[in-house]
Amino acid sequence: MKKLRENNRGLYNFLMKIKPLLYLTPFAVGVIIFSLYPIVNVLIMSFKKNYKYLTGAYDGFGFDNYIYVLNSRDFKNAIGITFKYVLVAIPVSMCLSIIIATLLNKNIKLRALFQTAYFLPMVTSVTAVGLTWKYMFNYKFGVINWLLGLLHIEPVNWLQDPSANFWALAIYGIWSMMPFTIILLLSGLQNIDPMFYTAARVDGAKDLRIFFRITVPLLSPTIFLVLIINSISAFKVFNELFPLFSGPGVGKNLYTMVYYIYDQFRGRTPPKYGYAAAAAIILFLIIFVFTQIQQLIQKKWKY
Amino acid sequence: MKKLKFSAILTYLFLILGAIIMVFPFFWMITGSFKTSQEVSVFPPQWLPKSLYFGNYKFAFETAPFARYFLNSVLVVISSVTVCTFTTILGSFAFSRLRFPGRSVIFGALLAMMMVPFEMLIITNYRTVVQWNIHDTLWALIIPFMSSIFYTYILKNFFDTVPDSLYQAARVDGCSDWKYLWRVMVPIAKPSLVTIILLNAIASWNSFLWPMLATSSATVRTLPFGLYNFVTEGGARNEVMMAAATIVVLPMLILFLFARKYIVNGVARGGLKG
Numbered sequence: 243m244k245k246l247r248e249n250n251r252g253l254y255n256f257l258m259k260i261k262p263l264l265y266l267t268p269f270a271v272g273v274i275i276f277s278l279y280p281i282v283n284v285l286i287m288s289f290k291k292n293y294k295y296l297t298g299a300y301d302g303f304g305f306d307n308y309i310y311v312l313n314s315r316d317f318k319n320a321i322g323i324t325f326k327y328v329l330v331a332i333p334v335s336m337c338l339s340i341i342i343a344t345l346l347n348k349n350i351k352l353r354a355l356f357q358t359a360y361f362l363p364m365v366t367s368v369t370a371v372g373l374t375w376k377y378m379f380n381y382k383f384g385v386i387n388w389l390l391g392l393l394h395i396e397p398v399n400w401l402q403d404p405s406a407n408f409w410a411l412a413i414y415g416i417w418s419m420m421p422f423t424i425i426l427l428l429s430g431l432q433n434i435d436p437m438f439y440t441a442a443r444v445d446g447a448k449d450l451r452i453f454f455r456i457t458v459p460l461l462s463p464t465i466f467l468v469l470i471i472n473s474i475s476a477f478k479v480f481n482e483l484f485p486l487f488s489g490p491g492v493g494k495n496l497y498t499m500v501y502y503i504y505d506q507f508r509g510r511t512p513p514k515y516g517y518a519a520a521a522a523i524i525l526f527l528i529i530f531v532f533t534q535i536q537q538l539i540q541k542k543w544k545y
Numbered sequence: 546m547k548k549l550k551f552s553a554i555l556t557y558l559f560l561i562l563g564a565i566i567m568v569f570p571f572f573w574m575i576t577g578s579f580k581t582s583q584e585v586s587v588f589p590p591q592w593l594p595k596s597l598y599f600g601n602y603k604f605a606f607e608t609a610p611f612a613r614y615f616l617n618s619v620l621v622v623i624s625s626v627t628v629c630t631f632t633t634i635l636g637s638f639a640f641s642r643l644r645f646p647g648r649s650v651i652f653g654a655l656l657a658m659m660m661v662p663f664e665m666l667i668i669t670n671y672r673t674v675v676q677w678n679i680h681d682t683l684w685a686l687i688i689p690f691m692s693s694i695f696y697t698y699i700l701k702n703f704f705d706t707v708p709d710s711l712y713q714a715a716r717v718d719g720c721s722d723w724k725y726l727w728r729v730m731v732p733i734a735k736p737s738l739v740t741i742i743l744l745n746a747i748a749s750w751n752s753f754l755w756p757m758l759a760t761s762s763a764t765v766r767t768l769p770f771g772l773y774n775f776v777t778e779g780g781a782r783n784e785v786m787m788a789a790a791t792i793v794v795l796p797m798l799i800l801f802l803f804a805r806k807y808i809v810n811g812v813a814r815g816g817l818k819g
């Protein structure tokens with residue numbers, strides 16, 4: 243490099259100028275091909291009428307795909323199921339995680355051991371651990387129904403009963419969502435200045451009061467961040483369906499939005515790329531609006 | 546004093562109960578994998594196998610090419626994580642330290658792209674790998690994951706916390722950007738880097754939807770889809786299913802137990818501040 247600087251001033255200066263570009267290129271190539279291009283392409287594809295995958299032919303642009311998708315009964319059901327899942331899994335996992343993170347943040351014995359236990363499901367493979375849950379949910383030999391039996395509750399057919407299988411999905415979803423939520427909340431708690439607690443104790447505040455008046459408000463930025471991360475992933479519920487139910491439940495009763503997208507281009511011959519693309523854009527818009535509302539609430543909530 | 550003790554007991558009871566729920570599926574999977582088919586199908590459930598029975602593992606390895614799946618998974622994880630870490634280091638350094646026109650605009654656009662669900666991209670990406678004729682090869686599982694916006698975002702945030710004065714001092718001493726990056730920044734960022742590598746390895750090892758789409762032959766299958774296929778096609782019995790699941794989960798479980806501290810600290814440091 244030094245030699246180049248002395249011998250070829252022009253080339254050296256040029257290299258210095260484009261240096262940021264050289265650092266960025268390896269990263270950018272992947273992002274452009276596998277993130278940016280697909281985003282633009284899906285958007286265009288969603289407006290192409292009668293798009294034929296094999297020939298690439300289409301009959302102009304329009305909203306036909308969107309109209310079809312929004313009118314299809316499957317998609318309407320998918321929106322309902324997905325929302326139900328989000329509205330059950332997010333609040334429950336959030337409340338439990340806040341309580342556990344607060345307790346883990348206290349000066350307790352065996353803290354490292356407890357942390358390890360609570361973070362363990364982070365390594366979860368949806369398939370492998372999902373199959374384990376399937377075995378635990380088993381109607382006849384399942385350990386969960388055994389537990390219910392101890393409490394004198396009738397066994398539940400978790401996997402085959404269409405009124406129960408949603409809850410099997412939600413329980414597994416909440417369980418696998420918790421570790422990352424707890425980690426983020428715990429790191430948020432550790433950023434709270436201990437001074438606040440000392441001051442509150444001096445004023446004689448009780449534990450529960452401290453929790454609601456100090457911990458929760460000061461933790462609120464983290465809580466909102468976690469809410470956004472979790473709802474983005476909960477809206478995409480899909481992978482869990484395979485190990486637990488080998489498909490979208492009983493008679494499509496757990497046919498989620500991502501399953502709809504998947505089904506349009508993998509389950510149909512010829513693949514309906516246009517419908518899949520339109521459904522993907524709708525899903526994105528729903529997630530976008532949902533997270534924007536959360537951010538709006540967060541801004542209003544600050545005092 | 547008495548009241549304090551009572552609340553402490555309640556705290557521990559709650560924490561222990563929760564911890565059991567979190568760990569139980571792993572316990573059940575591993576013990577189940579050593580049970581005979583009679584031991585699995587009894588009610589009330591039998592907690593521990595009478596003896597360590599390896600028949601389920603033998604059966605799994607004999608009926609499906611799990612060794613092959615395992616090798617494929619290792620190959621995919623090592624190559625995609627290595628390349629991705631490299632592109633992430635270079636990219637975050639450029640966004641954090643180098644000056645170029647449009648830097649903040651581009652970074653803002655990247656953050657917006659992070660919100661786009663991966664599921665939305667797979668339609669096009671599937672077509673891309675088909676056009677490149679690399680579908681149904683291991684390349685299809687590696688090439689699309691060679692750079693990541695999310696990990697670049699985390700590392701850039703960490704690089705930002707390294708004081709500017711360090712950079713200026715190094716420049717005065719005649720240290721080039723390239724040397725500064727590898728000799729100063731990378732060693733400082735080690736905890737964040739380890740976190741990124743671990744999160745990436747876990748995600749790559751467990752990825753299910755993309756391998757299910759992009760590959761169809763058994764010779765290029767990775768573990769999660771191989772396991773799913775084994776269970777659905779073979780109609781595998783519970784105890785064999787648990788053995789196969791253990792094969793998939795165990796490597797990451799071991800990795801996690803060794804690196805738990807790094808993950809917790811790293812997420813706390815890089816994920817939130819910034």
